[in-house]
Amino acid sequence: MDSGVKKPGVTSSEVARRAGVSQSAVSRTFTPGASISPKTREKVMAAAQELGYRPNAIARSLITNRSRIIAVVMAYLENLFYPDVLEELGRLLVKENYRLLLFTGHMDRDSDPVFDQVMQYRVDGIILASTTLSSHLSEECATAGIPVVLFNRTTERDVVSSVTTRNREGGRRIAEFLLAGGHKRFGYISGVESSSTNRDRFAGYVEGLAEAGYTDIAVGIGNYDRAEAEAAARMLLSRPDRPDALFVANDHMAVAVMDVARYEFGLSIPQDLSIVGYDDVGPARWTSYGITSMSQPLKRMVEATVNILMGQISSGEIEAEHRILGGELMVRTSARLPKTGVVEVDGRRIYKPGKP
Amino acid sequence: MDSGVKKPGVTSSEVARRAGVSQSAVSRTFTPGASISPKTREKVMAAAQELGYRPNAIARSLITNRSRIIAVVMAYLENLFYPDVLEELGRLLVKENYRLLLFTGHMDRDSDPVFDQVMQYRVDGIILASTTLSSHLSEECATAGIPVVLFNRTTERDVVSSVTTRNREGGRRIAEFLLAGGHKRFGYISGVESSSTNRDRFAGYVEGLAEAGYTDIAVGIGNYDRAEAEAAARMLLSRPDRPDALFVANDHMAVAVMDVARYEFGLSIPQDLSIVGYDDVGPARWTSYGITSMSQPLKRMVEATVNILMGQISSGEIEAEHRILGGELMVRTSARLPKTGVVEVDGRRIYKPGKP
DNA sequence: AGCCATATTGCATACGAATGCAAAAATGCT
DNA sequence: AGCATTTTTGCATTCGTATGCAATATGGCT
Incomplete structure (x- = not known):
């Protein structure tokens, strides 16, 4: 049972003080695979529970250089195909412990506003699910070293990954x-x-x-x-x-x-x-x-998309990959x-x- | 014309060095309303352009304690009403310079995973657009001091804001x-x-x-x-x-x-x-x-939602507000x-x- | 018990930008 | 020109967490 009030501003140091350990110990408790003894972990957990502590993803991102956020760009949701895609994407991304930052609306000309946001939030990857987007954006991102996957779309120059059907x-x-x-x-x-x-x-x-x-x-x-x-x-x-x-x-x-x-x-x-x-x-x-x-095959398409993205993120290798699936x-x-x-x-x- | 490669790791200090000014000057250039002379601003802008610099929203969030992210929780998108809402939300939030973090999927029992994410990313506000969500979540967030608006839904105890129709x-x-x-x-x-x-x-x-x-x-x-x-x-x-x-x-x-x-x-x-x-x-x-x-009245509903949220965020006052609109x-x-x-x-x- | 290998821990620093404060520069005024 | 006032600038610190490194604790083994 967690008691007490949940103030948003609980920090790892506060938890550390309360548990009588160092801030590092708290950090390690919440970092899977870090070196921490069961005893201290327990102390930390208890203190964290009492204070309602959750690690600050923002601060974490800053130092790990990983936001665990994927940008999804979808021009229009009127066509139910895309909401369906979105839902499935949400499902899979959550499973991979990623968040989904959504950009909608027709970004006709040069899609700079989106690109800016995407860059500013240092998203770990981008999914472009929109038949009508300027191919400019995708290449810019690729240049910037951010994994991009085109969903249900390709470009002539296949420098950026894509998932399509035949x-x-x-x-x-x-x-x-x-x-x-x-x-x-x-x-x-x-x-x-x-x-x-x-x-x-x-x-x-x-x-x-x-x-x-x-x-x-x-x-x-x-x-x-x-x-x-x-x-x-x-x-x-x-x-x-x-x-x-x-x-x-x-x-x-x-x-x-x-x-x-x-x-x-x-x-x-x-x-x-x-x-x-x-x-x-x-x-x-x-x-x-x-x-x-x-x-x-919506599910398999989404799966392939997430798959490519995760691969590129973890390997750091951004090599264009093209998955082409079939339908009936x-x-x-x-x-x-x-x-x-x-x-x-x-x-x-x-x-x-x-x-x- | 922006030249050069856009490396993702361009920092304000690098820009500062290039422009021959302090990091503070760079920061101020990109902070609306900050004290900066036209001359230096120009120098900074030029350097930023050359290096392809964009302020790191993550780092900025850390210090300003504002993520400029709104979480939108939507259980299911199969009903086209919700994609429509989503699209309109995207439009208005972008206009307010906010990003939209989307959570979908049925979070039946206690919606803790979502709550965790929401807290971890220190989102500035939450929109719960889902008739089927546990009212638990909303109250937890409210307790944590995060503005919440229920969209197309209310709870008995009206401690949390809502937008509905008659x-x-x-x-x-x-x-x-x-x-x-x-x-x-x-x-x-x-x-x-x-x-x-x-x-x-x-x-x-x-x-x-x-x-x-x-x-x-x-x-x-x-x-x-x-x-x-x-x-x-x-x-x-x-x-x-x-x-x-x-x-x-x-x-x-x-x-x-x-x-x-x-x-x-x-x-x-x-x-x-x-x-x-x-x-x-x-x-x-x-x-x-x-x-x-x-x-x-979808548009007006979304407008009211964003409106309430913006009000609460800027004022810091989280007072439950209920907007009830009519239809035909x-x-x-x-x-x-x-x-x-x-x-x-x-x-x-x-x-x-x-x-x- | 004594020694070595391993597991934990804390310290200190880094991530990138914002900001209070004081120093420096620019401006206005007589 | 000389002084007061305002604007601009840089310094140093801060946000909350992760992590390399060195120090310490633990455990295994003879």
Whole structure:
């Protein structure tokens, strides 16, 4: 039982005095693996308990040169994929005894404010989970010797670590799926055009369709934004040669597109129009939408991210590392089914071409 | 233009040496309002630029006894309301030159780990945005002299500040709305039963219905969780005297309930069943759902929260303060309309009884 | 008991920036 | 110019903890 008042200003010296030992002894008591006898440790613990002492992480950071803080930069949380990531990150980082300093908001131009903060707090690592961030920031940090991991994103010059999924393969898989479903007129609603994720998904899609002889793809720009995706959908669906298959660059937009198709254009899904998304995020699974979507293995992605970071922090070696994971095409009700290739695994329907 | 490499270990003394001044001068240059001549400031700035110096926030915190960090505790981010809050919090805190340390995950029992972290990092304030947190934590912090604000939640003993909305009135308003819509059999799907938010919303609902003579309310327990809400919905909708009006304690659950009603029970909404939610969160506005929902003024709530915190931090006075804001019943398509009372304001439909 | 190896302990210092105080410089005024 | 006043500067100390080093205590072994 801890008694007494918990004044915030209890210091190790006070505890030391109370326990009749030196300040060093107190420090060692709270430093795992330090040389301290069980007897003194106990005395110290007792005194600490009585006074409500907790080591001051700030002071500790100052001398160890380790803040045990990881900065997480996430431009927007509207897309549920990112809150999910955040939650999982929190879980794993806590397990590693790290804290999570969150930066949100669109830091469009040069992301200097964030960079400043990051530098000022001497964070031990940075996770950039945002498709829209300037690649400037990441390189600056890398230069400054701070481990950085790009989450769900890469840069051309691979000087900084990243965790991604096989977006290109994903786009291609979607193309195959839609082709197998007998679709004829293909459309695409993009994310932010310059983002690596968007480029790769689109490239795979184009590739896959091209191999089947389809080279004319109707493209709308969604910028990962609901409203823009809706506008793009309106544009695409108003065309005389309206697509009968639409790949939307992520589920966040796909949901919005689906509402437009159904309620503004009166289309039946998937009879009149098939929609495929990406991420396999919460709302995609909701019955009203049931979006067929390429999944991204969120937990494994987060795990890899934390893993890379911890490795770089403990080794001091900042060598760019790239983890590329795979996903599955989760088959639901938003797209016509191909005759073969849809299999059931653990109660989930997945598209695995070649396995009838 | 900043040149050169940005080594993380640039200290004020190094800058001082380079600029040919004392370390104090450097410190003063970066301390707003400190006594420093324009000339030296310039010299210092130049040197700082060259070396890529940024003041070490950790060291600064140690001596100023201010970390400029606010801890935000949020149990779960699955409900989009909270990511939205988080984003807005990030925005405002940055504006006040504060950082946001995020704690997520269910810290069910005694929330000691969080408390420990919070204390160790000497955060300047804490925002508890989570209906399910033990009230223990908040009081411990208050005792320790750290400003705490409960967000969207209160405790019985009002020793700690809070920002909430008039949940009771909200519940009552919903009752009135449903009554005016001619409903006869009322149901409720609760949040976490012990949460103040849930209790108040339910109390208002019960009150409103009771005044019209309806005292028999079918109640299911949702615990703010999708799966549990679905189960509760199944239970309620299977009853022989199936409700024709359902108030679900928040939109996050209401969306799930709606899918169950429509796709598992084949009910038409709102013809067979009216559903009203709470929060007016993103998905509630999506066309597929169009949930009629009591809004919570998120921005103003966050503003009030930050405001209280800043006040307490700068004054040093930790006096519990309670801000209670109001919301509106946003009328959409998930519930039958009453004959009168629905008005249009700024393109939004709102229920304002008495204004036909 | 006596000796050596090992485990604990305390001392003193360092981390990087802020600040009270007194010295030095700049300014104003006659 | 000479003096008083104000501004600027540097010195030295402080914040709370970690840690190398030397001193001391403990334990094992013969």
